[in-house]
Structure formats: C-alpha cells, structure tokens
Amino acid sequence: xxxxxxxxxxxxxxxxxxxxxxxxxxxxxxxxxxxxxxxxxxxxxxxxxxxxxxxxxxxxxxxxxxxxxxxxxxxxxxxxxxxxxxxxxxxxxxxxxxxxxxxxxxxxxxxxxxxxxxxxxxxxxxxxxxxxxxxxxxxxxxxxxxxxxxxxxxxxxxxxxxxxxxxxxxxxxxxxxxxxxxxxxxxxxxxxxxxxxxxxxxxxxxxxxxxxxxxxxxxxxxxxxxxxxxxxxxxxxxxxxxxxxxxxxxxxxxxxxxx
Numbered sequence: 001x002x003x004x005x006x007x008x009x010x011x012x013x014x015x016x017x018x019x020x021x022x023x024x025x026x027x028x029x030x031x032x033x034x035x036x037x038x039x040x041x042x043x044x045x046x047x048x049x050x051x052x053x054x055x056x057x058x059x060x061x062x063x064x065x066x067x068x069x070x071x072x073x074x075x076x077x078x079x080x081x082x083x084x085x086x087x088x089x090x091x092x093x094x095x096x097x098x099x100x101x102x103x104x105x106x107x108x109x110x111x112x113x114x115x116x117x118x119x120x121x122x123x124x125x126x127x128x129x130x131x132x133x134x135x136x137x138x139x140x141x142x143x144x145x146x147x148x149x150x151x152x153x154x155x156x157x158x159x160x161x162x163x164x165x166x167x168x169x170x171x172x173x174x175x176x177x178x179x180x181x182x183x184x185x186x187x188x189x190x191x192x193x194x195x196x197x198x199x200x201x202x203x204x205x206x207x208x209x210x211x212x213x214x215x216x217x218x219x220x221x222x223x224x225x226x227x228x229x230x231x232x233x234x235x236x237x238x239x240x241x242x243x244x245x246x247x248x249x250x251x252x253x254x255x256x257x258x259x
Contacts, residue, residue, distance in 0.1 A: 001020050001021065001022050001054045001055055001065050001066060001067045001143075002021055002022060002023035002067060002068070002144060002145060002205075002210075002217075003020065003021045003023070003067075003142075003143070003144050003154060003155075003158070003181075003208055004018065004019075004020040004021075004065060004067060004116065004141075004142070004143045004144075005018070005019045005020070005140075005141070005142050005143075005158045005159070005162060005180065006018040006019070006020075006116070006140075006141050007139075007140050007141075007162055007172075008123055008136055008137075008138055008139060008140075008141065009120075009138035009139075010138050010139060010140065010167055011167050011168075011169055011172060012167055012168060012169055013169050013226065013227045014169050014172065014224055014225065014226065014227070015120045015225055015226075015227060016063070016120050016123070016223070016224075016225035017172060017177075017222075017223065017224050017225070018055075018063070018065070018221070018222070018223040019177040019178075019180060019181055019220075019221075019222050019223075020055055020065060020181075020220070020221050020222075020223075021181050021208065021209060021210075021217045021219070021220050021221075022045070022054050022055070022217070022218050022219040022220075022221070023205075023210045023215070023216060023217050023218065024215070024218045025214060025215050026214060026215065026216065026218070026239070026240055027214070028047070028049055029047075029048035029049055030045060030046065030047060030048060030218060030219075031045060031046040031048060032045055032219070032235060032237055032246060032248060033045045033056075033219075033221070033233065033235045033248055033250070034046075039090075039091050041058050041059045041060065042056055042058055042087075042090050042091055043056060043057050043058070043059070043233065043250060043252070044056025044057070044086070044087070044090065045219060045235070047081075047083045050081040050083055051081060051083055051084065051087075052081050052082070052083020052084045052085070052086070052087045053083055053086055053087050053090075054066055054067075054083065054086070055086065055221055056086055056087070056090050057090070057223065057231060057233070057252070058090045058093070059252055060093070061119050061120065061225070061229065061231065061252075061255075062089065062090055062093065062117075062118070062119050063116070063117065063118065063119065063123075063223070063225075064085070064086030064087075064089040064090050064115065064116070064117040065086055065115070065116050065117075066082055066083070066085045066086050066113055066114065066115045066116075067113065067114045067143055067144065067145055068082060068111065068112065068113060068145055069111070069112025069113055069114060069127065069128075069129050069145060069146065069147075070112070070145035070146065070195045070196075070197065070205075071111070071112050071195065071196065072195070072196045072197050073196055074111055074112060076108070076109070076110070076111055079109060079110055079111050080106065080109045080110050082110055082111065082113045085103070085110070085113060085115050086115065086117065088102075089115075089117050096117075096118065096122070096124065099117070100124075100126060100133050103115070103126055103128070104131065107128035107131060108128075110128055112127075112128060112129050113127065113128055114126070114127045114129075114143055114147065114148065115127075116136075116143065120225050122135060123135070123136045124136065125143075125148050127147055127148070129147065130147065134148070140159055140162045140163055141159075142155035142156075142158045142159045143155070145195070145205075146193070146195075152193055152206075153187035153191050153192070153206060154183075154187075154206060154207060154208045157183070157185070157208070158180060158208060161180055162180075172224075174222050174234050177222050178220060178222065178234075178236065180208065181208060181209060181217075181220040181222075182208075182209045182220070182242075183207065183208045183209055184207045184208070184209050184210075184211065185207060185208075186203060186206045186207050187206055189203070192206055209242075211240075211241075211242050212240075213240055214240075216238065216240065216242075217238050218237065218238055219235055219236070219237055219238070220235070220236045220238070221233070221234070221235045221236075222234045222235075226254070228254040229254035229255050230251065230252060230253055230254040231251070231252040232249070232250070232251050232252075233248075233249065233250040233251075233252075234247065234248070234249050235247070235248045235249075
C-alpha cells in the first residue's frame with residue numbers, strides 16, 4: 001500500500017474501517033483480491049513478481065497491511081520482500097508477541113516499512129525505522145510512505161476529511177470513501193516533503209490518487225469491520241488513464257454463535 005486511512009473504534013457500529021490505495025508500476029504483475037487456494041482463510045491481493053501481499057484479512061477477522069518507507073538512498077543486500085510481512089501474519093496466525101519478535105529480529109533484512117496488523121480487539125503499528133511497536137488507541141489514522149500520521153499534505157487532508165465525516169455510520173458510504181481515495185489534488189511545491197526522489201516525483205506522488213502513463217494507483221480497497229463480527233470488502237482496480245477495470249466485493253459473515 002501507499003496510502004491508508006483508517007478509523008478505529010470511533011464510528012458507531014463500525015469498530016474498524018479502512019480505505020487504502022496501492023500505487024505501483026502498471027507493468028508489475030498482480031492478482032486482484034481473492035481467497036488464496038493454498039490458504040483458503042486468507043483474502044488478499046497478490047504480487048506475482050516477489051510474492052506476498054500489500055493488504056489482506058483472514059476469515060478469523062485478522063488484518064495486516066504494509067506500506068513502504070520512502071528512502072531511495074537505502075541499500076540492503078538481498079533484501080526480503082516486504083510483501084511477506086502481512087502474508088506471514090495472516091497465513092500463519094502467530095501470536096502478536098511472536099510476530100513482533102520476528103519482525104524485530106529481521107528488521108535489517110527489509111527495506112523501510114510500516115505495518116498495521118491485528119484485529120478489531122487489538123490493533124498494532126510497527127515500523128522498522130523506529131523499531132518500536134505501538135498498540136493503537138481509538139482514533140483516526142493516516143499512513144503513507146513515512147511514519148504513522150506524518151503530516152504530509154495528503155495524509156493531513158485525509159485525516160481532516162474523515163474527522164469531518166463524523167461518527168455516524170451513514171456518513172461512511174463506500175461512494176464517499178471512494179471519493180476520498182480518488183482525490184487527485186496536489187499541494188503547492190513548498191508543502192511537499194523532500195524524500196530524495198526529486199521534485200517531479202514528489203509532485204506525482206503527492207496526491208492520494210496517483211496517475212501517470214507508467215505508474216499510478218492500481219487498487220483502491222475499502223474494508224468495513226462490523227459490530228457483529230462480519231466484514232465487507234470492496235476493491236476497485238485501475239488501469240492507466242484512471243479507468244476502472246474491475247470492482248470486486250466480498251462478505252465475510254460473522255462468526256457462528258456457540259450452541
């Protein structure tokens with residue numbers, strides 16, 4: 001992922017809501033969100049070049065999503081694919097403690113990353129740039145290619161938009177969230193971060209929805225975790241020219257009540 005907005009335990013009847021964009025080169029082979037044949041409990045897209053995923057959920061209600069930390073000067077010999085990070089949590093279902101321990105032990109083998117993982121009950125944030133894990137409190141959050149809630153213009157815009165939407169569920173329609181994810185407004189140059197990629201790329205990457213002939217927003221995903229334990233998913237795929245090529249929806253029912 002490249003831009004993630006989420007509301008955690010602040011919207012009535014929606015304890016967790018996620019709206020996220022994945023930006024990538026159009027030439028990079030990708031599978032859209034689906035239930036993996038070798039791990040039927042895992043619903044996620046798939047990177048067919050390096051393996052792994054950028055965002056996924058499990059039928060047990062676990063969530064994991066990763067963003068890159070932008071640093072073009074970073075050099076690591078034979079780095080591990082960051083797509084393994086959410087996949088491991090969702091596929092193997094390790095305890096939070098074991099998962100964090102493995103991330104900390106291997107943090108130097110990955111290029112910079114952020115990961116949000118957990119469930120509605122407990123949600124965590126970890127970045128190998130800080131080496132510290134954070135259990136998240138209720139609130140609105142934004143994450144791009146720096147640390148959580150870093151005030152890059154598009155992150156600030158997304159957070160302000162979510163706060164204006166309030167806490168009533170009827171304000172959080174998929175159309176409203178998709179409107180946020182499709183926002184292409186770019187800030188003035190003096191507000192752009194300097195991450196070392198050059199001004200032209202800073203301008204291109206500064207909007208929530210990114211569009212260019214070779215690189216842009218490939219997937220927009222909306223996740224809604226219901227109060228009853230059910231989960232709804234909507235994924236829109238985009239081709240060059242901001243053309244939607246496919247919209248998929250999934251529903252994971254709430255867990256069965258014990259007899």
